[in-house]
Amino acid sequence: MRTRFAPSPTGPLHLGHAYSAILAHDMARAAGGAFLLRMEDTDLERSKPEWAALIVEDLTWLGLTWDGPVHRQSDHIESYNARLETLADRGLLYPCACTRGDIRAALAAPQEGVAHAVYPGTCRARPMADRQPGDALRLNLGRALALLDPATLTFTETGPADAGTHRVDPATARTTIGDIVLGRKGEGIVAYFLASAFDDADQGITHVIRGEDLFDFTPIQVILQHLFGLPTPIYHHHRLIRDEAGKRLAKRDDARAIAKYRAEGASPADIRRMVGLL
Template structure:
């Protein structure tokens, strides 16, 4: 890892921040400030159906209230779809992507027909239906306006990467990667020009992030991210995956479960220092 680390906090504005977010943000902020480095704020709002401007505004207010400052302008992913398209075009030009016209229902039926279908971190692996389409049929479907996603041809990608992959986990050393467990991962969805996996890896490289601090629930994704870094010639950051904060019921704090937000704590007049202590970072 660089002597002066560059870290980032990259929330999705799909709800208000809670203590779990504060924990992650504070870990990254402390790592940067204590190491004399940079702390970046990035808004990962590629999902235009769920992201809201009011949540983005609340994120900056909550972080400022906690006493966190960031370096440089805030990068907002939805303003950079052309950059992600260029990365996709690069992969496609090397035969590493293919269009997938399958609906979720069609995929579910195929998986059910297989029976004991292999599973990855995100569920049953895609059975490769559209990978087997002839070029002429692909072209005809695209010309007819049929919507499609873009999938990574995992076998071709691994061959292009060459050799085993690994990443540096702080405190644990080099850990082996197994990107194949994701199967032919989606890198651009029918309703979203680029996926989380592509955008986050692209932006970490572009912004010079040298230490990725994020929750342990995202540890499996690192395998796929390392593959993309190798394929694109992007630099490799170090990683620190932290434990998730749990609620009184023993479940991890989550927006969808109604975890109490920082905004509510701030409105209730709670002391920011006390909230930082509750966040445990």
């Protein structure tokens, strides 16, 4: 087993992050496997080195150890973009000049309760030769799916809510995923899910352990994995840590930040107890 914890250094770790990190770490160690730490900092505007440093400090305080150096996605942007361009050579990308706010939102990791807006195809007829500075690159999903064998588009889930083998249905993908944004080269931005798929393959990740809010997003990565000839890991989507109102914790929930608990005298065992892992 090789798994990873892959936070974005855009704010402090909270109890939900602690649960995910501890669970992935403990599962890997129990199996005699490896646990890796990755900083998913492709959002160059919001990612800050001080947040990355605090993440390392919090995880160390929790007693977690990782194998090898911390992998920082911002150090590999050119590599991601070079591989992305191979899709253009296969006629699977097109430039998109739609609003920057919509495109930036599409590049970010999905959030619970926020529906994925399926792109209507406004720029689909534009050739790559018409690409302008600042244009985003979208995947022509219809063309991409036509190149793949639907019978192979499957993934294994071991999480408590959806355990079993799941098939990515091409017809459903066209109506629920659509032509996703994969990057904006001029700004050095690569989509979260694309960089993650590359890194999981490059780092030999066998098990992806993450929150259940990302389950519906898995078919996107499975399609990309097959387009690039990458292996599909086993997925384990765990329960979320929620507040008193039942809402998923977010980075704005500073009251539940690990650093705050540390400052107030909590112990790592206290954190494990709070998230139900002791």
